[in-house]
Every structure is written in structure tokens, then in C-alpha cells.
Amino acid sequence: MTLREVARETGLSPATVSRVLRDSGPVSAKTRNLVLSTVERLGYRPNSLAQGLRTGRSTAVALVVSDIEQGWHASLTKHLQVSLEEIGIDLILMNLGHELRRLDMVVERVQAMRLRGVILAASDRIPPKQVKRVVGNLDKEVLIASIGQRLDRYGIPSFVHSDTEAAEAAVEYLLQKGCSPVAFCSRIRTSTMGKERFQGYLNAIERAGLAIDENLVWDYSDTSFFRQAAGYKMLNDALDRGVKFKSVLAGSDEIALGAMAAVLDRGLRIPDDIAIIGFGGLDWGVSVRPRLTTLTSDLAGLSESVREFFLQQKNGAGGKPQMLTVFRRELALRASA
Template identity: 30%
Template sequence: MATDHQGPATMLDVAAHAGVSRATVSRVFTAPESVAAATLERVLKAVEDLSYSPNAAARSLRSGRSNTVALLVGDISQPFHSQLAKSVAHVAEDRGYSLLLCDLDHSMDRLQRLLTVLPLQGVDGIMLATGDAIETPGIRAAIDAAEAKGTRVLLGSAQPDSSMALTVSPPFEEIGYLATKHLLAQERWPVALLSGFKGSVVSTLLRAGYLRACLEAGHSEKETMVLDAGFNSTSAQRETAKLLDGAAMPRGIVAANIPIALGAISALADRSLSVPDMVALVACEEVQLAEQLRPGLTTAGTDIGVQGEAMALALIDAIEGQAATARALVPHLTVRESSALS
């Protein structure tokens, strides 16, 4: 339904053009996940047809910027993501930007919707902090469209074959290598890798590092143990229990993150297997929770505060047209009780 409205289009114009209520249009911008896919597509088509901007007033201020950036995380319940968000928020505030935090819950549909809607809300930049493989045609098109609208997009983990210019990613392969090599140096063979899940870029890179360390130590790929643990403690506990009931029990475990390590520790405790005397553990991320646990968890990873700062500064520099300063994310090993030799 066309409109003959003179001047900038309003939300009512969009509603009339799409044949929906004003409330539905409002939900498209505030809670896109609550709108049916067909309706969302119709409203977004009306927005495009009418060149509607919900934040036209805000965009006219501050040299055409809203001074708002968004951080999209794979799972906000993860300790890593909450700590990363805190670091990003502090840097953004120091640079005069507000932060919008969005939980993807590992949903590609939700990611694509947010990449479409956030630029229309006047967001200046978007940071994607997820280890999922997002290099799909739909996501790629949504990122390109966001950039075309002037919203810069930054990847917080490297994607395979990505042409994205803005990427600030920890060296996950080196992290997996460092964690595995630490256990192998203690002659903790066999060593198992509790990865996240298939399709995760982080899991793929950690596995590559794990395999490299095992091969360097003289073990064949057939001897290795790699399990998909789903990035959460419940599935990790279940998969670890299966591993412990197998023919060869590991003497070392590399966990992709802290929740996976906690699930593994629970499975070991259920079988009265002590850590680290019988099985040693290393988690592939450094968060504050690791040192507060008992036993304290040995970690391999990069400083989350440094990572959040590097992501926020790189994105804001790009928004403001400044050359980004190279900021290296260097992995390090922090040995605690879960792998300490007695």
C-alpha cells in the first residue's frame, strides 16, 4: 500500500505501506525476534521503499553519528562474554559512546535480524563476539548492507575465507597448542580435547592447535581424542562421562572454555577421579572465575580486558575515520592447581 505523505516518512507511513499495525513496526526495531519472518521482511521492505529512518533526529546530531555501538555475543550467560562486555563498555564510555548489548543465543536467524535492524536504529558500529561460523550468504549480505548504511561491523573471532577488514581475534589455534603442549610436557597421555560443537570456528582452530601439539609429541591423529561438548557444563559432563567409560581413559583434558571444564570436573568427581592427581585439566580461556574455583583452573588464553579494549578501540577508530592501531592479542598459560605437578 503506497503513501502520498510529504516529507520524511513516519512509522505510521511504514505501517500503512506494509499493511501492519504501528505496534508491529515498533517491535521490528525493538524486538525483531518476536516478529514472524514474513512480517519482518514486509516491514523491512516498506522501510527501504520509504527510506524511513527511526533515528533521523539522532543521526543529524554529532556529525551524523548516534555515538552508540552494539556488542552481539554468542551466549550472554558465559563468564567470558560478561567479562568482555564490561571491558568494551568501559572503553566505549571513555570515548563518548553508549553500548547496546545483545544476546544471540547462537541463533543465525537472530544475528541476521539484528544486523538488519540495528543500522536502522542508528547504531554506528557492531561488534560480533561469537565463535560460531557466520560466513553464510545471508549474514554476509546483512553485513554488507549494514556497512552500506554507514554502520561499521567488526568480527571478534576470525572467520574462514572472510573478507572482513575489521577483525580482532584471539589466536585460538595457538591457545589450543599451548594448552595441549603443557599437559604433554607432564607426560599426561592420553590427552583429550573437549571442544565446543561442529561449525564453531573456535572449536576448529582449537582442534588444529591440539592436533599440532600431539603430532609434535610423536602421537598419531588416530590416537587423539576429540569430543564435541557444546560449550556448556551439562553436555560437557555427559560427554566426559562417556569418555571415562571408554577403553582408554585420558590423563589430561583440554576444555574449550570454563563451563566445559566445570562439566568435566563434575564427571570426574562422580567417578572419584581426583584433579590433578589422576586427570589434569586446562581451560582455553582466561576469566576471573578460573582462579576462584577449587581446584583453581589452569588456563591458556588472552587477557579478556585487552581483547575488549582492542575490539572497542578498533571499531570506534573506524567509525571516526581514524587508522586503527595494531593491538596484538598474545596467548599465555596460567598454571593453577588443576594441572600443577605435586
């Protein structure tokens, strides 16, 4: 189905149909209703990329993720796609594969495809120079937002979760349950979210009057393994070294899953011998055994806020957009802790 076929069906010119669909230029109410009813009846959908070639700017937005295989990014993509489709914005997924050098290539593609905006959902810490380069290389008409990583200091509206506070709450819960010592397993040096979660771990340990034991902090930066493999390896390595601990706060649900597998493979019990808490609230957490205790994500609320940001800018509502929006994580208690 093409625009010309809609025009032929209505008896109007392609230019008139286009004005109605783009909501630009004067048309009568009768004409508008005729076009819209015909579009609905025929199931016509405008091609946003083709529109971009004709009008100079597409309605599509690029979602840039660090790891396309990560469960959290998959859930985020699903929620964002639904929310943005409601306002006529298509989502194009672009994967960095934990290689930040690819971000400059992504910017080039966004420019070449004349996309309407970019949503950075990179968990890897983007150096300040590269952030400034990204902003500087994008046309001023391209909207940019960040999810998960605070980039509001560079004028980029950021939508984040309260990771530090969530980690504090999780560690305090484990300490109150007598599951001490508490270990922390995540990417810290190269991940902005991992760093914030680790800060929450430190805050809770220090608030309890306990000393920080470096043997209980497992920071993995080896790019040969991620997600479940990282949790499995880190926990096994700690047990092989004879590290004593009663619980683990993992930097993601997938890391927690790998850690759980390692505990069970060693003939230990969860949570009796080692309690485990994840981060993210992925759907499958209720299906593993024991069911995974986790810190949830408000992906529905986050996606709605991102949609409102693009809607306001699309409609030219005026005024500076809110630079920082923070969403709360809740501790979902299940069998693993």
C-alpha cells in the same frame, strides 16, 4: 536533565548548546567552556538514541554475542563497555542464542535504531554468504568489527586471540608432564574458535609423533546443552565407554568446570588421575578447588584496540584500518594441571 535545561541554565539557545556537545559549528572558547562546565555541574548526559533520531546516526554500538550466559561474553562486555564509554560510545547487547538466523534480525534492528556500529562476537561459524549479506545490508556509515572470529577476508577488522598456538602450548605441557593420553572436549564443527583450538591440539599430538585417537576427541553439537553441562556429559560418556585418558584440554573454562565435576563425582582425583586445562581465564578459576589451570584472555588489550578502531573512524583519521589484530594467550598454571 535535558538539553533545554542546560540551555536555560547557561542563557544560551538549545542550538548553541547542541553545537558545543556535538563539536559541530563555530562557537567561542568562552561559550564552549560555559557549556561544558554547566554540563559537568548539572550531570547532563546526552541520549545517544535520541541524538540518532535527530542527527541521523546514533553514537551507540551493538555488541552481538552467541550466548549471553557464557562467562567469556560477560567479561568481554564489561571490558568493552568501559573502554567505549571513554570515547562517548554506548554499548547495546544483542544475543543470538546460538541461532545464526537471528543475525539477519539483528542487522534489521541496527538499521532501524540507526546505530553507529556493530561488533560481532559470535563464536558460531558464520557462513560466507551470511557474512556478505550482513555487510551488504548495513549502511556504509555503520562501522563493523569482529571479535574472536576472523572476518578480515571480508573487509571486517578482526580482533582475535592466538587460539591455535595456545592449544599447542597446553597439549605440549600436558605431554611433558606425562599426562598422556590427552583428550580434547569442545564444539568443533560449528565453532570457529573451537576449530582453531582443535587444530592446535592436532598439531601438538602429531608433533609428538602420536597417533590421533578419535575416541579422545569429544565434539558436541547438541544444542540442548552447553558450557558446564557439556563438559560434564562428555567426560562421563567417555568414562562410560571405557576410554583411557590422563588429561583433558577443554574448549572453555566452563566446559572444564563441568569436566572437573564429572571427574570428582566418579571418585577420581584432579590432577593425579585426570588433569584438566580450560580456555578463557575467567575470574572464578582461582576460586574453584582445585584451582583451574587455564589459557588466559587479554580482554583489556582487546577492548583498548577496539576502542582505538572506533575512535579513529569517528575522528575521520583516514586510511584503511588494520584488518587483523592478534592477542596472545598465556598458560596460567594452577592446581588442576
